[in-house]
Amino acid sequence: MADEDKKKSLKEQLEDIDFKSIGGLNIFDTPVSPSAALKRIEEGREKEKVKQETEEALSLYPTGSKGFIEAAKDKTILENAEENNEVSLGESVSNAIISGAIKIPYGWAQLTAEIKDAIGDDVPLEETNLAKLDAWFDSTVMGELMNYSEEKARATGSGRVVEFLTSIYGNYKLAGKPIMKAIQDPGSIKKTADNIVDKVINAKKNGRYISSNSKNLKKTADKVKELNFGKRVKNWTGIAVGGGVTGGLVADNEDIGTWGDWLFEPGHYSALDRTQKESSSDDAIRMLKNRLKFGGEMAFPIAPIFFGVGKFGKFASKYGGDAAFSNKAVERWADKYIMKPFRARSDRPRPIFQGVQRLEGKQAVARNMAQELNRRVSYDYNNIFQSTRKSAQVVDNPNIINDMVVNFMKNTPDVIKKGKIVFPGFKNEQAFGQSLMKLGAKQGDIDGLVASLFKYRNNMNIFKNSILKGGNLNVAPQKFNEIMNDRLQNFLSTEYKILTDKKAGPISGYKVTNDAVDAVAENYVRYARGNGIKLSKENARDAVYDIVDNVSLNPLTKTPEFVYPVQSIGADKAAQIKNIAENITAGGKFKADKAGGLIQTKSDLAAFKKLFGATSNAERVIINTMEDLGGIAARDNFYNAMKEASDLLISQGKRGLVYPNRLQAITAFKGAKNQNKLKDIISSPDGLKMSANLAEEYYTSPLDGMFTNKGIAEALKFGDKMPLEGITKSLAYRYMFLIPKGMTQFGKTVLGPFTHGRNFTSGAVTTIATGNASLLLTDPAVFGRALKDAYKALQPQTMYRITKNPKYLNADTDQAMYQFFLDEGMVNSSATYKEVMGIITDINQGGDLFDKFFKMFGKKMKKLSGTIDWAQDMYIAEDDIWKMTNFFGENFKLKRAWTNAVKNGTINPATGKKFTNADIPSDFDLMKKAAQTVRNTLPNYAYVSDAVKATRRSPLGNFVSWPAEIMRTTGHIVKKGLEEIKDPVLKRNGYERLIGLGVAYATIPPALVEGVRGLYGITRDQLQAMRELIAPWSTGSTLIPIRDAEGNYKYVDFSGAFFYDTVLNPVQQVISQAEIQDQEPLIPAMMDGMLKGLDRLLQPFFSESIYYGLVADLFIRGGQDRDGVRVWNEEDDLIDKYHKGMMHFAYTASPLSYPQLKRLYAAATNETIRGKEYDIPTELLGFFGARPVQIYPLETINFAIAEFNEAERNQRKLITEDMFTGDPVDDKNFVLRQYLKANQKRLEDFSEMRRKIDAAIILNTNPRLIYKEFYDRGKGDLYRQLMRNKFIPFPSDMKWAHEKALEQQREKGIPNPLDGNARILAIMEKILSRGQFLNQDFILKEEMFIKEPKKQGDQSSIQTPPLGDTPQPVVNTTQMANKNPITNLTRTQEALLSPTDKVIASRT
Secondary structure (H helix, E strand, O other), X not given: OOHHHHHOOHHHHHHOOOHHHHOOOOOOOOOOOHHHHHHHHHOOOHHHHHHHHHHXXXXXXXXXXXXXXXXXXXXXXXXXXXXXXXXXXXXXXXXXXXXXXXXXXXXXXXXHHHHHHHHOOOOOHHHOXXXXXXXXXXXXXXXXXXXXXXXXXXXXXXXXXXXXXXHHHHHHHHHHHHHHHHHHOHHHHHHHHHHHHHHHHHHHHOOOOOOOOOHHHHHHHHHHHHHHHHHHHHHHHHHHHHHHHHHHOOXXXXXXXXXHHHXXXXXXXXXXXXXXXXXXXXXXXXXXXXXXXXXXXXXXXHHHHHHHHHHHHHHHHHHHHHHHHOOOHHHHHHHHHHHHHHOOOOOOOHHHHHHHHHHHHHHHHHHHHHHHHHHHHHHHHHHHHHHOHHHHHHOOOOOHHHHHHHHHHHOOOOEEEOOEEEOOOOOOHHHHHHHHHHHOOOHHHHXXXXXXXXXXXXXXXXXXXXXXXXXXXXXXXXXXXXXXHHHHHHHHOOEEHHHHOOOEOOEOOOOOOHHHHHHHHHHHHHHHHHOOOOOOHHHHHHHHHHHHHHOEEOOOOOOEEEEEEXXXXXXXXXXXXXXXXXXXXXOOOEOOOOOOOOOOOXXXXXXXXXXXXXXXOHHHHHHHHHXXXXXXXXXXXXXXXXXXXXXXXXXXXXXXXXXXXXXXXXHHOOOHHHOOOHHHEOOOOOOOOOOOOOOOXXXXXXXXXXXXEHHHHHHHOOOOOOOOOHHHHOHHHHHHHHHHHHHHHHHHHOOOHHHHHHHHHHHOOHHHHOOHHHHHHHOHHHHHHHHHHHHHOOOOOHHHHHHOOHHHOOOHHHXXXXXXXXXXXXXXXXXXXXXXXXXXXXXXXXXXXXXHHHHOOHHHHHHHHHHHHHHHHHHHHHHHHXXXXXXXXXXXXXXXXXXXXXXXXXXXXXXXXXXXXXXXXXXXXXXXXXXXXXXXHOOOHHHOOHHHHHHHHOOEOOOOHHHHHHHXXXXXXXXXXXXXXXXXXXXXXXXXXXXXXXXXXXXXXXXXXXXXXXXXXXXXXXXXXXXXXXXXXXXXXXXXXXXXXXXXXXXXXXXXXXXXXXXXXXXXXXXXXXXHOOOOOHHHHHHHHHHHHHHHHHHHHHOEOHHHHHHHHHHHOOOEOOOOOXXXXXXXXXXXXXXXXXXXXXXXXXXXXXXHHHHHHHXXXXXXXXXXXXXXXXXXXXXXXXXXXXXXXXXXXXXXXXXXXXXXXXXXXXXXXXXXXXXOOOOOOHHHHHHHHHHHHHHHHHHHHHHHHHHHHHOOOOHHHHHHHHHHOOOHHHHHHHHOXXXXXXXXXXXXXXXXXXXXXXXXXXXXXXXXXXXHHHHHHHHHHHHOEOOOOOOOOHHHOOOOOOOOOOHHHOOOOOOOOOOOOOOOHHHHHHOOOOOOOOHHHHHHOOHHHHHHHHOO
C-alpha cells in the first residue's frame, strides 16, 4: 500500500475507489454482468448510487459489531489502530494486585449492603444501601485508587486474571481458611488417635502387645476406623464450607462469572442472573443469589477438586509404591488407571526401575568402550592394511592381516595375580611385529596397534574382575579365568552371518549358497548311512534348509544352535538339539561327536561353519567381547543391587522384592482385604532362576531360589510388556504403517538439517529453567568452563570422524567422564531420537534396518550409511551437550553450597552443630547427586511412561515423548527447588532453580513479545488481528510480532523453538481469551482458553502422525488436508489426481528439511516460489526456529472465501440431510431443527469472515483491495452484508430443496417434508435477518418453535389436538414471564415481526 493511502481515513479510501476498474459496481452491489454494468454507467445512474451507498457504508460499517478487536468499533479504524498510551503488562499486573486487594474488604461491605436491601423496604434503585455505598466509596481516596487500578488491570488479560486471583486468595486467607480450620478442628481427633497409637506401642514394648485373636484388637481397629471416618467427613466439610465462604465474599462476581455461565443459559442452575430487577429488594435478592451461586461453585466442585488434587499428588508421591496392595479400592483403582500408565516405572517397584536404568547404563559403557577402542585400532589397522596390500596379493590371501590381528589379540591368556585377573602382555609381540614388517607395515603403525590392543585386553579385565567381586561364581578365580580365556579364543572371536545379518523389515538378510547347502547335505547323507538309514540327496537338502530356518544363537556359548531330525534306527527322539560349540575343546581343538553323531570330522564342522557364514573380524571381536563381558558384569551387579534393596526394605518394615520361601512371599503380597492371591506368586517350586549368560555350573545369582510375585519376576527378567506390543507382530501393520511412519519421522528429525539446528539451540533454554544460567551472572567463567568440559566429553568426536586421525579422539579423562554419564543414565537419552529409533526397533526385529538397506546397494551407498550414522550421533550430541553443561553447573553449585556452609558456620539441623569439612560428601557422591538432578530435570527417554511410549506404535501421535517429558521435568524442577529451599545447605540452589524456572516460563515469553511489540510499535489489537490471519497451527502459539520497513506484518512462532511452551501454552490461552473477551465474564473466557490450551497440550498425543495424515489426505478426506486445503481439484482426471497426490505426499514426507532448503535456494538465486520472494537472513533463522513468516491478508481472505463457499454448500446439505433417502420423514419438526442447525453454523462462518476483514483492516490493508477479492470470487453481496454487520440466513422457501422434494413426491408418493412449515420458517428467517448480529450468540432456540410431546401418564398432556398438520411456534415456559399479557408476544417478537406474523405468534 502506498504511504499516502496509509495516511487516509477509511472514508477517504472508500471515496477514492474507482469502481469502473473492478466491473462498474459499487462496494455493496450484487455482482452483475459487465454489459449490465456498462448499461447502468451509460444511463448516468451509477455515480449517484455509488455516492449514496458509500455514505451508507460509512454509517453502517462498524455499528453493532461485537468483533474480537475493540478498535473495529470505531469508524476511523485505521487512525485508531495506533495507540500511544497502552498500558504495559507490568503496570497492568501491579495494578491488578492493588485493585484485587482493595476489593477484599469492599466485597464484604457490599454483601452487608445487599442483605440490608433484601430485607428492607423497596426504594428506587439509585437510593439503595448498595448504591449509597458505591457512591460514597467512589468519592474516597481508596475508591479512586481502586477504580484507577481496575481500569489499568483490565487493559490486559493477565491483569484481569491476577485481579481475580488476588481477590480469591485474600478472601481465602482472611475468611475461608479460618472457617475451614474451625470446622475441621483436628486437635481432639488427633489427640485421641495418638493416645491409641501410644498405648499400642507401649504394650508392644512391655510385652503386652495384643494378639491377632484378641477382641481388643477389633475394638481398637473399629475405634480408629470410626475416628478416621469422622475426620474425613469434617475435613471435606470444612473444605467445602471454606470454599463457599471465600466465593460468597468476592466482589464483582457478575464480572467474574461462573462455570454455569459457560455451561448453561443465563439464570439457569449456577449461571448468574444479570438482569436488573425493578424493585430494590428483588434486585438485592438477585445479587445475593448470584453470590450464593458463585460461592456454591467454590464450595463444590472447585475447592474439593483443588484440595483433592493436592492430596492425591502427595499420596502418589509418598505411597504410590504400595497403592496396588492397598485395602482401599479407590487407591487400588487410582494406582491401576491413573498412576501406573503414566509413571515411568509402570507397575515395577522403584528399586527395580532404578536398577534397570543402572544396568542399561553399564551396558552402554561397555559399548562405548568398545567403540572407542575400535576407533583407535582401526586407524593403525587401516594404515597397516594399505601398506601390506601388495604382499597380501602375492600370497593370495586378502584376509591375512585380519587373521594375524585376530590371532594375536586373543591367543595370550590372562593370569591371576593377588586374586585379580590381569593381562601379562602379548607373549608373541615381537614375532607379530616382525611378520607385519616383512609384509610392508611401518613400525609406528605396528606400535600404535599393539598399544590399542593392549588397552583392549586390560579393559576386558575390568569387567572380569567386577564379576569376581560380585561373589556369585561357583568356581574359583583360576577356573573362571580359564573359562573366560576359552570363551574369547574359541567363541567370541567368530561371528556367524546367519545370526547377525538377519532379515530386517522388507530387506532380506544373509543368504546361504547352494555349495554350502550341498556340502552339509552330503554330510547329512553320510550321517544317516552310518546309522543304517538310506537318505536321498533331496531329502537331505530339505533337512539342511530346515536347519537354516530354525538356527539360533546360544546365549552362553555365542555359537549357532539348531534342531535337526535324528536319522538312526531305534532312536528314542525324532529330533535333537545341536550346538557346534560341542565340537571345540577348551584348548581350541576339534572334538568329534560320539559314534553315530552328526559331526565326526573337521571337514564336517567346517561345512556347518560355512553354511552359517562363520567369519572373524578384529573390529567385531572387540565389540563382541566387550559387550559380552559388560553385559554379564552389569547383570551381576543388578542382581546384587536388587537383593540388597529387598533386604533393606524388609529391615525397615516395608514390603521387600523377594523372599526366601513361598509362604513369606504370600504374606507380603496379600491382595485387598487380606485375601491371598496365590495366583500372583510365581508358580515354580524352585523359585526364581536368573540368567547372566554364564552356565549354571559356573554362576548362581543371589536371587535364585527366591520367591516373589509375577510382576516383579517379569520386571527382574526384563519381560514386562508395553501396550500395543502385539500390534507390531502383524506384518500388514508393520509394512503399511510402522515402517513408513518410522522412516518419515526419522527423515524429519535425524535427517533434517534445520531440525538439528533447532535441536541444539532450543536445548540451551534448559540451562535457564534449571537455574544453571544464573552462573552467567554470578560466575561466568564457571559457566564457560562447564560448556567447554561438556564439549570435550562430547560424542561423536567430529574431527576424528572427518580425519580418522586418533589425535582428535577424546582424552582418556574426558572419555571416562562420558562413560560416567552413560553409567548414570544421563546422556544418550534424547526423548525425540529414542522415540523415533524405538519405532525402527519395532520394525527391525532381526538386525539393523539401515545396515541391511545400504548393504543392498554396495559401497557407494555404504558411504551414505556412514553419513546417516553421523547424523544420528549428532542428534544425540546436540541433546547431550546441554545435559553435560547442566551437570557441570549442578556439580559446581553443590560444591559451592557445601563449602559456604562450612565457611559460614551453618547449623546442621540433625545434630544442632555447625557443619564441618567431615560433613561434606565426597566428590564422587556429589557427581552422582548432580547426575541424578540432571536426569530428573531434563528430558530423558528412560523416564517416559509405557503408555506414552506405546503411542509410537499407533497411527496417532507425533514425537509424543518430548512434551510428556517437558511436563515431567517441569514438575521435578519445582519439587527439587522447594526441597532445596528447606535445606540450610542448598537453599541458594533452590532459589536459583525456582527463579530460573520462573524466568523461563513467566518472563522470557511475555518479555520477548512485549519488547519486540513495543520496538516495532505494534498494538495489542494488531497482535490479535495477526492471530486471525495466520496458519491455524500457530494460532495458539506465542507470537513475536514484527513489521518490516515496507509495513508488512510478520511473526515468529516462538512456541516452535521454546519447548517449555508445552506447559505454558494452556496458561497463555487462558490469559489470551481473558483479553480477547474483555467485555465478557472472566470465568467463561478462561474456560474457553483452557479448552484451547488443553487441545494444544494434548495434540501431540492424539493428532495424526505425519504419515497417517498423508494417507488420510489422499484416501479418507478425498484429496483434502486437515486444514481444508485441496490436494487436487475434484474435476481433475485420475492421472492428474494421482500425480498431485504423489507430489503432495513426497513434498510433505520429504526428509532433509526439503521445504526449508527449497526456500533457502530460492533466496540465494533470487527466484520466487508461487510468486513469493525470500531472503537469505530470514531463511537462515529457520536453523534456530526463529524464521519470521509474513502475513498476507488478501491471500488469507481469498482462501477464507473458498472455505466459506464450501461450508455454505455443506450447510445447505445439512438442512435436507436424511430428507431424500427414499423413506418418509416421520419427524414433522425435522426441517425446523435442521434449518436452525444450518443457520447457527452459517452464523459462525459469517462472524469469522467479518473478523478476518476487521483484522486485515487493522493491519492496514486497503478496504478496496479486500472488496476486490470478494468481487472477483462473485461475493460482492456477501461483502456488503458483512460490512453492515448483518446476518443473512438461508431463504426459508428453500427452493433448491422443494424441487427435489416434489420430484420424490411424484415418483414415490412420499409426502413433502417441507409442507406445513413455511410460516414457521419464514418467521425464523425474519427474526434472524432483522435481529441477528455477527459475533453474537445465536438468538433462536429450538424450544421457541418446537414443543416436545409430554411423557406418558402426564395428565397435562391431555389436550385438544391442533388443527391441521402445521406445528405452531411456541415459547418455552421459562420465557412466559417476559411476554406482554395482552398481546402474548415477547419484546423481540413485537420489535421484529410484521403485523401478520404477530397474529400467528400470538396464537402460539
